[in-house]
Amino acid sequence: MDFLRRFFLRHYRDPYTRFSLLMCGLMLALLLLVWLFDLDTPAREPVPLPPPATIGVPV
Numbered sequence: 001m002d003f004l005r006r007f008f009l010r011h012y013r014d015p016y017t018r019f020s021l022l023m024c025g026l027m028l029a030l031l032l033l034v035w036l037f038d039l040d041t042p043a044r045e046p047v048p049l050p051p052p053a054t055i056g057v058p059v
Contacts, residue, residue, distance in 0.1 A: 011017040
């Protein structure tokens, strides 16, 4: 974890990489938000259920 802290501080102090670092963090946060809360599903539309599980060969 010390590596990540040093990496962040070194690039955050540099004015040429600060914007890129912040935008990368923002995009990662938005990606996690959409992924964790399923924000990409349309509103008022139920999420489709997977097909029922079967055991063995269907007859």
